[in-house]
Amino acid sequence: MPNTKIEITDLTKVFFKRSERVEALKDISLEIEDGEFVCILGPSGCGKTTLLRILADLETPSTGSFQIHPSSPDRPLQSMVFQERGVIPWMTVEENVAFGLKMRNVPRKISKERTQYYLEKVGLEKFAKLYPKELSGGMKQRVSIARAFANDPEILLMDEPFAALDEQNKFILQEELLNIWQETKKTVLFITHSIDEAMLLSDRILLMSAQPGQIVKEKNIKLPRPRTMEDVRSNEELAHEFVDIWQHLQTEVQGSRAK
Amino acid sequence: MEDQQINHSAIQVEKEEYKKQQRRDKLKQFLTISSPILVLILWEFLSRTGLIDHRFFPPPTLILSTLYQMGLSGELFNHIEVSLIRIICGFLLGVIPAICIGLLMGMYAPIRHFLSPLVMAFMPIPTLAMLPIILIIFGIGEFSKMVTIAISVFFPVVINTAAGVTNIDRIYVDVAKNYGANAKKFFFKIALPGSLPVMLEGIQMGQAIALLTIVAAEMIGANSGIGYVIWMNYKAFLLPQMYVGLVLISFFGYLFSLIIRGLQSKLIPWK
Numbered sequence: 001m002p003n004t005k006i007e008i009t010d011l012t013k014v015f016f017k018r019s020e021r022v023e024a025l026k027d028i029s030l031e032i033e034d035g036e037f038v039c040i041l042g043p044s045g046c047g048k049t050t051l052l053r054i055l056a057d058l059e060t061p062s063t064g065s066f067q068i069h070p071s072s073p074d075r076p077l078q079s080m081v082f083q084e085r086g087v088i089p090w091m092t093v094e095e096n097v098a099f100g101l102k103m104r105n106v107p108r109k110i111s112k113e114r115t116q117y118y119l120e121k122v123g124l125e126k127f128a129k130l131y132p133k134e135l136s137g138g139m140k141q142r143v144s145i146a147r148a149f150a151n152d153p154e155i156l157l158m159d160e161p162f163a164a165l166d167e168q169n170k171f172i173l174q175e176e177l178l179n180i181w182q183e184t185k186k187t188v189l190f191i192t193h194s195i196d197e198a199m200l201l202s203d204r205i206l207l208m209s210a211q212p213g214q215i216v217k218e219k220n221i222k223l224p225r226p227r228t229m230e231d232v233r234s235n236e237e238l239a240h241e242f243v244d245i246w247q248h249l250q251t252e253v254q255g256s257r258a259k
Numbered sequence: 260m261e262d263q264q265i266n267h268s269a270i271q272v273e274k275e276e277y278k279k280q281q282r283r284d285k286l287k288q289f290l291t292i293s294s295p296i297l298v299l300i301l302w303e304f305l306s307r308t309g310l311i312d313h314r315f316f317p318p319p320t321l322i323l324s325t326l327y328q329m330g331l332s333g334e335l336f337n338h339i340e341v342s343l344i345r346i347i348c349g350f351l352l353g354v355i356p357a358i359c360i361g362l363l364m365g366m367y368a369p370i371r372h373f374l375s376p377l378v379m380a381f382m383p384i385p386t387l388a389m390l391p392i393i394l395i396i397f398g399i400g401e402f403s404k405m406v407t408i409a410i411s412v413f414f415p416v417v418i419n420t421a422a423g424v425t426n427i428d429r430i431y432v433d434v435a436k437n438y439g440a441n442a443k444k445f446f447f448k449i450a451l452p453g454s455l456p457v458m459l460e461g462i463q464m465g466q467a468i469a470l471l472t473i474v475a476a477e478m479i480g481a482n483s484g485i486g487y488v489i490w491m492n493y494k495a496f497l498l499p500q501m502y503v504g505l506v507l508i509s510f511f512g513y514l515f516s517l518i519i520r521g522l523q524s525k526l527i528p529w530k
């Protein structure tokens with residue numbers, strides 16, 4: 001029986017800017033199973049980052065609550081892969097990947113092993129001693145991903161990790177991510193703007209409305225794994241889904257423009 | 260075959276470009292050295308030919324030989340030593356608390372809001388204007404000179420350190436928080452290294468101010484040190500000896516900024 005990993009209940013977040021108020025999230029209720037890969041798709045400014053930041057404990061909900069069910073007491077609840085620039089410039093690649101482990105005082109030996117393991121996984125073992133200024137954008141995102149996985153959290157939060165990359169790099173990193181994910185079977189909550197990306201990666205896609213951000217639709221992607229982009233593109237059913245999601249996003253964007 | 264030929268000419272082009280670049284670098288180096296030398300030659304010439312008054316502007320060669328003679332007598336080294344001890348002790352006396360307080364101000368908003376009006380109020384007062392009060396409190400000994408330097412160094416360093424911390428990109432603070440950094444780890448892994456570049460700019464400024472301050476302080480109230488050498492020789496109308504003092508200041512100013520620049524590249528290899 002699959003057990004629930006993340007439970008979000010009636011979560012609402014309002015931001016106050018002087019006299020103006022922004023209702024970023026409204027009554028979000030959501031359950032995510034252990035080991036599930038869930039993508040969130042929605043128009044810009046609909047509150048995706050806000051939702052992730054709340055789960056990451058970087059922001060507090062106005063009302064409502066959420067819970068991440070732990071499986072073991074010495075694992076951190078969550079780790080976030082930031083939209084960009086999340087790699088710390090004054091630490092070497094290696095130190096960046098080991099960052100979470102160091103913060104939790106994981107014994108040096110284990111920390112070293114795990115850092116080494118994930119550096120190899122993302123193909124950066126040769127660059128371990130370099131500073132981020134010497135890396136390309138794609139390599140930096142690899143560091144971010146390795147850091148999150150090395151920390152071995154209960155769930156992974158990823159905020160458009162590939163948005164700033166070119167197509168080629170994006171494909172490679174998506175594949176790497178899927179490989180690592182299949183090996184670790186982590187619960188992942190992944191934000192993206194790209195429908196293709198969502199269909200390639202996820203078990204389930206959540207569609208959000210424009211402000212106030214609500215979850216308005218859900219789609220299960222049943223395509224067997226391991227998947228490739230060719231599988232996604234050539235699948236008839238997914239082609240229909242693509243158009244459906246596309247239209248949803250279009251109307252939401254237009255709707256929020258009209259307001 | 261054709262491919263190789265293309266390759267060959269490409270290398271040729273780059274080689275030419277590289278050579279050109281080297282020539283340009285040489286020219287820049289030459290320009291950098293040439294301006295001081297040009298001024299010195301012009302000065303020597305004007306002074307020797309009497310086009311400028313050699314009593315006020317003794318020729319550089321004379322200043323150099325005066326430096327040599329003063330060095331031989333050994334007295335000069337005493338003055339240099341005294342000044343250097345004052346500068347180094349005063350510098351550390353100012354920089355260390357400035358870094359600590361600056362980091363605290365940067366990390367904790369309440370401390371920042373509480374202390375910044377005090378910093379802002381004292382900063383514009385030239386330390387030399389406070390010299391009488393410093394002398395009253397600390398006496399006329401060595402310590403009062405070090406305090407004078409310490410105060411003048413304190414302000415640029417404290418302000419830059421606090422700014423260095425507050426200007427650390429928010430995202431790194433979020434990363435640290437997300438990965439569970441406690442206060443101590445945050446301090447050593449984020450706040451300190453992240454503020455280092457701006458902090459060192461402040462220390463560089465402080466170093467220059469320290470030199471200005473010590474010379475002025477020694478001219479006003481001391482009987483030793485480089486500033487004293489300048490002032491006494493001026494009063495005795497021994498201008499070549501006075502110029503020796505100026506040359507020494509210029510030398511040490513250059514030396515200190517080189518040291519701090521070296522420190523910069525050592526401490527922030529990631530820039």
Ligand SMILES: Nc1ncnc2c1ncn2[C@@H]1O[C@H](COP(=O)(O)OP(=O)(O)OP(=O)(O)O)[C@@H](O)[C@H]1O
Pocket residue numbers: 015016017022024042043044045046047048049050051211
């Ligand atoms: N700290 C904040 N203070 C005030 N308003 C905020 C804050 N953070 C987000 N908002 C507002 O909340 C809304 C949702 O922002 P959020 O960053 O979550 O959107 P998003 O869906 O991630 O957008 P994008 O796809 O462009 O990244 C926006 O209107 C934004 O202006």
Ligand SMILES: [Mg+2]
Pocket residue numbers: 048049050083159
């Ligand atoms: Mg966002």
